[in-house]
Amino acid sequence: MGHLSHGPANRGRRVLQTAAPLFVREPWAPGPPRGGVIVLHDVFGVTEYAEDACRRLARDGWLAVSPYLYYEHGGPAFDAGDLAVARREMAGLRAEDLTADIEGAISYLRERGAPKIAVVGFSMGGHLATWAAAQAGVAGAVAVSPSGLERAPWDGLPPLELLLADRKAPWLGVAGEEDRRLPADAAERLRLALTAPGPPAELVEIPGAGHGFYRPGRTGFDPEASAESWRRIRDFLRTIS
Template identity: 65%
Template sequence: MSQEHSGHGHGPANRGRKVLATAAPLFVREPDGEPRGGAVVLHDVFGVTEYAEEVCRALARDGRLAVSPYLYYERGGPAFDAGELAVARAHMDGLTADDLACDVAAALEYVQARTTGPILVVGFSMGGYLATWAAAHHEVAAAVAVSPSGVGAPPWPGVPPAELLVAERRSPWLGVLGGADHTVDADLLTMATQAPGPPAAVEVVADAGHGFYRSGRPGHDPVATAEAWHRIHRFLRK
């Protein structure tokens, strides 16, 4: 069921953007013509920001039906500014494993019902953890985790650390890490990719920090971001 969502509970207005209601409402971008595949974009701690929306737009330009679930929807689906990290983290900490599992599954079901092509899951930071969770619980064309959280210690009670999910993957998985990101243990993830299963790899972008991908925000590194997407597309072509 479609609806027009007039605005986030907090953050930039959403006027004129198409949102679909599932377990969590979805930001949706449709390609021109019949979709040749689908994508689920899982946001980081700051919510469905302009950056998350732009990733959906880019994937739609590539011919995919792209959606991003508002994982904070029970509080209005907000997006937070860079200076509101503490508030954003409080929203993240308030999420539950069961609700997140339903939200990710529902987003995948929405896309799967509307395309017969391959489906990609891509996530950033906390969304990178969820993309890794999806790789362990669903069969998709590929899951990509950029600067994933939850390595070494799970981000929420009741879920395993990210490296265990990588080891138990059911779908191809790629982790893209910043070389200067000291919050993610690349060695743990790399060891997990050696477990039997679909293809898996870790790519390290030299000198990039944790939030290098966040366009228009402190820490954004456009050169590192372009390199990360180059490596993502190379992995997807395999």
């Protein structure tokens, strides 16, 4: 597990320490949760968007957590205008720390009694969610605008297509049809990887949407496409709860 040297910039939110500290949202409904969901943020960190994703899932009855993957630098979150800085921060992450952070979140949810655990990731988090689907222990994974088709964002992790071919849990990919990181030939390669023997897997392409379609404040944000991605996420999670 990673070592926490100092606390994250949590702005008064509820934060728990595991390998990486966790932003936590309890299910709204009384009684046991439907399950646990790990929300893996994009390059901008645990922003209001990642926190709101946890709140949405908590309203649906899930115990939702989001690891502060940048916690060794105080858990920063970047504005959309700080993309170059955020990318440098992302490049400094290490695969062994990221995987330990996800495993720590899984352990926390198990300790809380979550009957099943799913992972939902955005962009770089989509790659990590796909990594989780290739491991034993999660019930399903969703990757929204996943990155790292041919090469993972970090040394030590396989590219997306190899992770998909080795999946051990159901997987849903949601991508913009106009995503320049996922041209037509790349989408075909992903679909080929999905034909490998294993649990059900599907890639959904949203017409007219680009890479940043899901998140307000990003170039290319598309409210209708974002709403469609959340409909797909909820439908997928219902199949495993």
